[in-house]
Each structure stands twice: as C-alpha cells, then as structure tokens.
Amino acid sequence: MNMSFTYDALPIRVRFGRGTVAEVATEVARLGAQRALVLTTPQQAGEGERIAALLGAASAGVFPGAVMHTPVEVTETALAVLRESGADCVVSVGGGSTTGLGKALALRTGVKQLVIPTTYAGSEMTPILGETQDGRKTTLRSLDVLPEAVIYDVDLTVGLPAALSATSGVNAIAHAVEALYARDRNPVISLMAEDSIRSLSSALPILVHEPGNMEARGMALYGAWLAGCCLGAVGMALHHKLCHTLGGTFNLPHAETHTIVLSHAVAYNAPAAPEAMAAITRALGAPDAAQGIFDLVRALGAPRALADIGMLADGIERAADLAVESPYWNPRPITREAIRDLIARAHAGERPVAAVPAEEAA
Numbered sequence: 001m002n003m004s005f006t007y008d009a010l011p012i013r014v015r016f017g018r019g020t021v022a023e024v025a026t027e028v029a030r031l032g033a034q035r036a037l038v039l040t041t042p043q044q045a046g047e048g049e050r051i052a053a054l055l056g057a058a059s060a061g062v063f064p065g066a067v068m069h070t071p072v073e074v075t076e077t078a079l080a081v082l083r084e085s086g087a088d089c090v091v092s093v094g095g096g097s098t099t100g101l102g103k104a105l106a107l108r109t110g111v112k113q114l115v116i117p118t119t120y121a122g123s124e125m126t127p128i129l130g131e132t133q134d135g136r137k138t139t140l141r142s143l144d145v146l147p148e149a150v151i152y153d154v155d156l157t158v159g160l161p162a163a164l165s166a167t168s169g170v171n172a173i174a175h176a177v178e179a180l181y182a183r184d185r186n187p188v189i190s191l192m193a194e195d196s197i198r199s200l201s202s203a204l205p206i207l208v209h210e211p212g213n214m215e216a217r218g219m220a221l222y223g224a225w226l227a228g229c230c231l232g233a234v235g236m237a238l239h240h241k242l243c244h245t246l247g248g249t250f251n252l253p254h255a256e257t258h259t260i261v262l263s264h265a266v267a268y269n270a271p272a273a274p275e276a277m278a279a280i281t282r283a284l285g286a287p288d289a290a291q292g293i294f295d296l297v298r299a300l301g302a303p304r305a306l307a308d309i310g311m312l313a314d315g316i317e318r319a320a321d322l323a324v325e326s327p328y329w330n331p332r333p334i335t336r337e338a339i340r341d342l343i344a345r346a347h348a349g350e351r352p353v354a355a356v357p358a359e360e361a362a
Contacts, residue, residue: 005186013149021153033089035060060087069132070100095119103145113147120168122228137248166300167255172227179230180276197283199223239265241328263294267352272331305349
C-alpha cells in the first residue's frame with residue numbers, strides 16, 4: 001500500500017436517494033442563486049421542462065442544445081442564451097454532454113452549477129472540462145469548473161435504456177480502474193475505486209435484463225458516484241488519453257468508446273500495476289482484470305469494436321500518432337507501435353492482449 005500520499009477533498013455537496021429531484025429549488029436557493037437556466041440535450045428537453053417547472057419562479061428557462069464532446073460553438077450559443085436570461089445558476093440535467101456544457105459556461109462566467117445526472121458519466125464530481133474545437137479535444141482541470149452541488153435521484157435513471165446503462169456504467173468503471181494505478185493515488189480513493197467496480201459490475205448485468213430493478217439501479221448510481229469521486233480526485237492515464245483522442249478526432253460516442261477501449265488499456269498496463277490488477281480482479285470476481293472487463297462488456301451486449309461505432313480503419317495510424325502527443329502520465333511507458341497495435345485490436349473487437357515491453361522482447 002502507498003502510505004505516502006496527498007488527499008484533497010473537493011468542495012461539493014451531494015444529495016443521493018429516490019425522489020430527491022423534488023428538492024431542486026431548495027438546492028438552487030442554498031447556492032444563493034436567484035434564477036437558474038436548465039441545460040439538457042435535445043433528447044431530454046422534456047425532462048428539462050419538468051425540472052424548470054419544479055424551479056417555479058427561479059426558472060430562467062431551458063436550453064436544450066447540449067451535445068457530446070462540448071464543442072465550443074455550442075457553448076457560445078448557450079452563453080448568449082444565459083446572458084439574455086439573466087440567470088446566475090445553471091441546472092445541468094443529463095449525462096456528460098450536459099454537464100460539460102454547464103462547466104464550460106461556468107468557466108466563462110463564474111455561474112454556479114447544480115447537476116442532476118441521469119446517466120453514470122461521473123463528470124459531475126470532477127473539476128475537469130473537455131472541449132472540442134476544429135476536431136481536437138483539449139482538457140483542463142480547474143476548481144472553476146467544479147459544480148457546487150449534485151442531486152442524484154435513482155428514479156431519474158429509470159428511463160435510461162439498457163444499452164446506455166451498460167456503456168455508461170462501463171465508462172464509470174473506467175474512472176475507477178485508472179484511479180487504482182494513478183500516479184497520485186491514495187488509500188481513500190483506492191477503497192472507493194474498488195467498491196465502485198464491485199457495485200457497477202454487479203448491478204449492470206441485472207439492469208440489462210431487468211431495467212425496472214430499482215435496487216440494481218440504486219447500486220449502479222452509487223457505484224457511478226464513487227467512480228466520479230475517483231475521477232475528480234486523482235489523475236487519469238492511458239485509457240482516458242486514448243478515449244479523448246478517439247472521441248474528439250473521429251466524433252465517436254463517448255461511453256461506447258470507453259467501453260471498447262478499457263480492457264485493452266488495462267491489458268497494456270497490467271505488468272506495471274499489479275496491486276491495481278489485484279483490486280480489479282477482486283471487484284470483478286474474475287481471474288484476470290483485462291479479460292474480466294472484456295467478458296463483462298460481452299455479457300452486457302455492449303459494442304466491442306471501434307469499427308462498429310463509426311471509426312474507419314484508415315484512422316488507426318492517425319489515432320496512434322495523436323495518442324502519443326502530450327501523453328498523460330502512465331504506469332507503463334507509451335510507445336507508438338504498441339499503442340497502434342492496441343488501437344487496431346480495439347478497432348477489430350479482438351480480445352485484449354498484454355503488450356510486451358521492448359526490454360522484455362529483446
């Protein structure tokens with residue numbers, strides 16, 4: 001165990017339970033805000049209107065234009081609406097796309113944020129913002145984008161389709177996995193990460209077959225909250241760098257990309273992170289971390305190949321080039337050819353294979 005560490009607790013308020021969305025107006029008032037603009041994707045505009053109604057006189061309307069990867073041009077449109085509405089708070093309803101838009105607005109204006117997640121994205125618990133401009137995704141970490149409050153309402157995940165529950169849940173697992181071998185990991189976050197993986201990997205197979213199982217939904221949302229805490233507290237590594245590169249460059253769906261890449265990134269890092277792999281196998285109840293994740297994804301019926309979510313084979317080389325530019329810290333050295341092979345396997349949907357370091361292959 002790493003007994004020399006730093007742990008920074010993030011200043012964020014969390015309400016968790018069933019029916020907690022009814023407290024949205026109270027939570028906005030607690031922030032000292034007067035008017036709140038509700039943000040959603042186009043698909044969740046109806047839910048946004050319902051929550052705007054719960055806000056009553058504090059509602060400044062709904063902006064239903066959030067899209068994945070937080071493109072700057074969408075943020076500029078939302079910024080104009082925010083200023084015109086006179087809102088001093090945003091209520092972000094949905095997944096990572098909506099949360100990202102709220103963070104982008106907070107970065108530019110200092111507006112306060114209340115997030116109401118309806119997926120397992122986890123970004124609501126983090127001071128991290130990823131934005132896309134001209135086909136390139138850049139990421140920053142700053143307390144300026146950390147939401148002040150989050151309402152988790154298990155009931156709001158009932159409408160999450162089984163397929164999205166699966167990929168959004170594996171996306172959350174990815175946060176916990178990389179927290180276990182992060183450079184700045186600590187025992188508190190490692191405990192959260194292992195429990196997150198255990199909770200999500202137990203709940204997701206139930207949800208795929210029993211979407212109305214509220215106990216499983218509660219367990220999944222709890223696991224996703226823990227994963228978000230991990231994501232917000234420590235740095236990420238190879239897996240997240242690859243997914244940001246692939247998603248931002250090829251406009252691939254965020255959760256599905258994470259779902260496909262995770263087992264391959266874990267296989268790559270396995271030789272350099274034995275303690276993390278032991279924790280993952282305990283949480284999964286599997287003999288091998290990478291294979292266990294791959295088998296979980298297969299059992300969930302989720303995509304296993306980048307080719308199946310829109311990435312063309314001729315993008316593999318470009319992705320490899322971009323992935324080694326300004327790489328995140330990683331427990332194993334990043335080499336271009338090894339990453340190229342990893343991406344190729346993920347593109348084809350093959351089982352993960354542990355890469356052999358150059359010094360071992362010599």
